[in-house]
Amino acid sequence: MKLLLVLPNSIFNKIQQLIESGKYASSSDFFIAAVENQLLLETTLSKGTDVVLPDTDTITSEKTREDIVKRFVLKPGKELIKTVATPLPEQLLYPGSDSENDLFLWGQINRIFPMKVGLRILANLLAEKNEQYIELDEFTEKAVELAKLVRSRLMAETLQITGKKDSLWSGLPSEDSDKSASRYKMQFLAYLRKDGIIEGGLGRLKFVNLKREENRKTHIGITEKGLEFCVLENPILDAGVYNSGSLSEEGRQFYLRHISSEVPGETRAFVDVLSLLKEGKNSQSSLNRELRKIWPKNWSGAVINTQRNGTVSRLAELSLMEKIKNGIEVEYRISKTGIDFLAKGTK
DNA sequence: GGCCTCTTGCGTGTTTCGTC
DNA sequence: GACGAAACACGCAAGAGGCC
Numbered sequence: 001m002k003l004l005l006v007l008p009n010s011i012f013n014k015i016q017q018l019i020e021s022g023k024y025a026s027s028s029d030f031f032i033a034a035v036e037n038q039l040l041l042e043t044t045l046s047k048g049t050d051v052v053l054p055d056t057d058t059i060t061s062e063k064t065r066e067d068i069v070k071r072f073v074l075k076p077g078k079e080l081i082k083t084v085a086t087p088l089p090e091q092l093l094y095p096g097s098d099s100e101n102d103l104f105l106w107g108q109i110n111r112i113f114p115m116k117v118g119l120r121i122l123a124n125l126l127a128e129k130n131e132q133y134i135e136l137d138e139f140t141e142k143a144v145e146l147a148k149l150v151r152s153r154l155m156a157e158t159l160q161i162t163g164k165k166d167s168l169w170s171g172l173p174s175e176d177s178d179k180s181a182s183r184y185k186m187q188f189l190a191y192l193r194k195d196g197i198i199e200g201g202l203g204r205l206k207f208v209n210l211k212r213e214e215n216r217k218t219h220i221g222i223t224e225k226g227l228e229f230c231v232l233e234n235p236i237l238d239a240g241v242y243n244s245g246s247l248s249e250e251g252r253q254f255y256l257r258h259i260s261s262e263v264p265g266e267t268r269a270f271v272d273v274l275s276l277l278k279e280g281k282n283s284q285s286s287l288n289r290e291l292r293k294i295w296p297k298n299w300s301g302a303v304i305n306t307q308r309n310g311t312v313s314r315l316a317e318l319s320l321m322e323k324i325k326n327g328i329e330v331e332y333r334i335s336k337t338g339i340d341f342l343a344k345g346t347k
Numbered sequence: 348g349g350c351c352t353c354t355t356g357c358g359t360g361t362t363t364c365g366t367c
Numbered sequence: 368g369a370c371g372a373a374a375c376a377c378g379c380a381a382g383a384g385g386c387c
Contacts, residue, residue, distance in 0.1 A: 091380080106377090108354085108355075108378095110353080110354075110355095143362065159382065170353090170354070171354090171355095174355095180355070182356095183355065186375090191375095193375080193376085197353080199376085284351085284352075300378080300379090302378065302379050302380075303377090303379090305379095306378075306379085309352085313353080313354095325385085327385095330351080
C-alpha cells in the first residue's frame with residue numbers, strides 16, 4: 001500500500017541526513033522502522049505487563065521494553081536450573097510406529113532460532129521460580145509475548161543495519177495475529193496430546209519434557225541437552241549481531257551432534273536431502289521427485305513439499321547448504337559443512 | 348504482468364468434553 | 368448412551384516478496 005505523507009521541511013531534512021549517513025537505506029525503511037516501533041509500543045502499553053514480570057510496573061519506554069526482553073532471553077545461569085529427564089520413546093512414538101527413525105519434524109518448523117528463544121524464556125522462568133517444572137500454559141503465554149517483542153526488535157534492527165528485509169524473525173509470532181501465536185506455541189514450543197504424546201519442536205527434539213499432573217494441568221521442564229543448547233552463546237540474543245546468521249558456530253555444531261545421537265528422524269531427513277543435493281538434485285522439483293521415492297509412501301505431494309521446505313530451511317540455517325537465486329528459480333547447493341555432516345551421518 | 352519460492356493462515360475431519 | 372459444542376491435529380493452499 002502506498003501512502004502520501006506531508007512532512008515539515010525540518011523533519012524531512014533530518015530524515016535525509018540519517019539516510020545519507022547510512023543508518024537507513026531509504027525513506028521507506030525509515031518510516032517502516034518508525035511505524036513498527038510505534039505499533040509495538042501501542043500494543044504493549046495496551047496490554048499492560050502482567051504477562052511479563054512480577055516486578056515491572058508499566059512499560060513506558062524503549063529502554064524498559066529492552067530490559068524485559070534481555071531479562072528473559074539472555075543466557076541464564078546454568079547452575080540455577082534444575083533439569084528433567086529426557087522424554088522416553090513411548091512419549092514420542094505415534095500409535096503404530098515403532099522406530100524413531102520415522103519421526104520427522106513437521107515441515108512447518110522451518111527455523112531453529114524460534115525454539116532457541118523459547119528455551120531461553122523457559123530456562124529464565126525456571127531459574128526465577130527455582131522450580132524443576134512450571135505450568136505449560138504459563139510458559140507458553142509468556143513465551144509468546146516475549147517472542148513477539150524479539151520479533152519486532154529483530155525486524156527493526158535488521159532493517160536499520162542491512163537496509164532490507166531479512167528473514168531472521170521467521171517463525172516468531174507477530175504482534176497482530178493470534179494465528180501466528182498459536183502456530184508458535186503448537187509447532188515451535190510444545191504441548192501434550194491427550195494420549196500423552198509430546199508434540200511441538202522443543203519436545204520432539206528432546207529439549208524439554210512434559211508431564212500431566214493429577215489436576216490435569218500440564219507442566220514443562222528443560223532437559224540437560226535443552227539446557228546445554230540454551231546457554232550457548234547466540235549472536236542475535238547475546239551480542240546484538242544481526243548479519244552472521246541466527247545461530248553461533250558452536251550452536252550449529254551442538255544441534256548437529258545432538259540430533260545425531262538423540263533425534264534419528266531429524267538426522268534421517270537431513271541425510272536424505274543432503275545426499276540428493278550431493279548427487280546433483282539441486283532444484284525444488286527434482287528434490288521433491290526423489291524424496292517422494294524414499295519418504296513415507298502415504299505422504300501427498302503437498303506434504304512432501306511442506307516437509308522438503310522445512311528441512312531445507314533448517315539445513316540452510318545450520319549452514320549445511322545454501323540457496324542460490326538463479327533469476328526467479330532457486331538452486332540448492334550442499335556446503336562443505338554439509339558434506340562433512342553427511343560423511344559422519346552415514347557412517 | 349507473470350512466475351517461482353517460501354511463509355503462515357485457514358479449512359476440515361477427528362476426538363474430547365459437557366450436559367441431559 | 369446420545370447429542371452438540373469445543374478443542375485438537377493434520378494438511379493444504381493463499382498470498383507476499385523477489386525476480387525477470
